[in-house]
Amino acid sequence: MRAACLGPDGSFTHRAALVLAAGCELVLMESVEAVLAALDDGSVDLAVAAYDSAAGPVEAVHEAVRTGRVEIEARHGLAVSFNLYRAPGDDAPLEGVFGHDKALGQIEAFLKAHDLKREALASNTLGLVLMRDAPRPGWGAAGPPGLENTYPLVVTHQRLEGETPNETVFVRLARRLP
Structure with a gap:
């Protein structure tokens, strides 16, 4: 199986994909929109994307879920610094x-x-x-x-965010089948 996620190597999304899409071939993409498009067109089987962060929701992902383009299969919270x-x-x-x-x-x-x-x-x-x-x-x-x-x-x-730890919730997404 192939899973798309936001890259390059070492990004928080890449790190979350190592957990949420363990065993999959990871396809690192340049934007959240490209990740969602790859899932839409079937060039990947799954996608991993940030869903909510301390700075608010990732609107493109929320919209894809809200409109039924994709469904959430799993969630993973990742401490970010x-x-x-x-x-x-x-x-x-x-x-x-x-x-x-x-x-x-x-x-x-x-x-x-x-x-x-x-x-x-x-x-x-x-x-x-x-x-x-x-x-x-x-x-x-x-x-x-x-x-x-x-x-x-x-x-x-270091710790540009300050002393309060932040967490981002990442999701594993699949195409919603008709």
Whole structure:
């Protein structure tokens, strides 16, 4: 069986898919919309997606469930925490952070405290890829802990969300059969 999830490697959704779609071939996609489209067109058998986070519901997934396009087969809560990753050697003052819109919402207090710009991307780990491949001086990316070797970057701040732990609920989705 094949299961689609939001990538790249190491994303929170990828981590949840290792539990919710254990034993499946994982197909890492660039957006939640692409994950849902792959399930719709039958190119995958299952999908794993974030459903609810501390920053609110993932509307595209809620809409797909609400309209009957998909059904939820299983749920998995995953504790989420965010590190700030920067390009090696970038000593410019921090001015902005890349991240998924839900992550940026969860680290809002950090962003405000440091008066930082923000740029939303389809996934947090996409921000890590961007910082690795085309770093922008003075910018960092919010991402899951433990990826500094996967994406050769430097962790400059930990627990961007603060002391209160956050949890995101992920779901395993299947096409609703007629």
